[in-house]
Amino acid sequence: MALFVDLNITNCKEVKKLQSMIEMAAHLGYSAVAINHVAEFGKKKAEIVKPIATKDLFPSPPTVQGKSTPIKILTRLTIVASDPSHCNVLRSSSPITKLYDIVAIYPDTEKLFHTVCTATDVDIICINVTEKYPFFFKRPPLRPSSHRGIFFELIYTPAIKDFTLRRNTISNALSLMEVCKGKNIIISSGAEKPLELRGPYDVATLGLPFGLSERSAKSALSTNCRAALLHGETRKTAFGITYTMKKPRDDEEEEESAEPASKKAKKE
């Protein structure tokens, strides 16, 4: 069974709040969470800051409910863009985006949505759920995006907060599902407080009124998130050609040096 992943936990300045949110996610049964860093390009001179050091956050991450493994903490960058020129930053500043596990984009206009789906190198496209969508989803840009393994993200926290936001969320989700038929969807929390998080099974059921089938609702939390993570990993390296793992060299060298020495000692 694929593990449950929540790919959007809002990064706040308070470390304690972030810690309690991650603890809550682990308690609910999420095996991995991604801390979201937002860079708004509507304002000029938006800086892409370095991601929060996940190792500093927790000396030992909390264990996941029902499992004995610790929770995995990832970093994610969301770029709020309104102009195609903002996407250039993605290419030119690749050393900065390489620091993040996942890169997401939040297109504002239909033209930008089209370019993002067809050409830009991102992992996730965020769907705005807080207001009525300014354009219709069309099939032509969605097809290449699914071929390239890009996912669309829906956020459920606004639906919990407010009545009108809930209506917009459901209507936007339904109009998206009509076009993409429940494929390539990720549902994540976008939580700012620990109490805004919901359990993975609750969220999977929440996918049903969004127009997903039972199966695709569950994969929107687990399998699709895993695919997006792997897509991010290939973007970080060489587009799926190679991926090398760093070995913990210090320990191995010690072991290697230790073993022959002991063998020599025995031979002598």
Next chain:
Amino acid sequence: MEERPKPASATSHKRMVLKNFSEYHYLKIQLVFGDEKDRLSAVQLKSLILSALKELHGEVGASYPLDVLKFDGKTSSAILRIKSSGLVKLWTSLTMVGQYQGQLCSIRVLQTSPFLLALAGNSRELVLD
């Protein structure tokens, strides 16, 4: 070896296959408040659930046969019973609960099953340390 004693009455073998016969679904839920001092009574919980159902699914959703079978005030957890056709409606509206009278809260669905007996064990945390 000794021979086994034969049962007094003659036994007969009968095979029955039931499909979707469970009329009801049972949910074990827990109410969590941001402020731990806050508590609810069973009546308040039921009214909260009904208002949540009404908000998301309207009058039809609120009129599904729903019972609070058991309520534990200490842990503020409860066992609900709903007609199987209304399970998704109830579950989604429970998930959408965000506040009660201005206080932040959330309802966790701990377990769900068509059989009440299954709620006796814990299906999410099979290994308890």
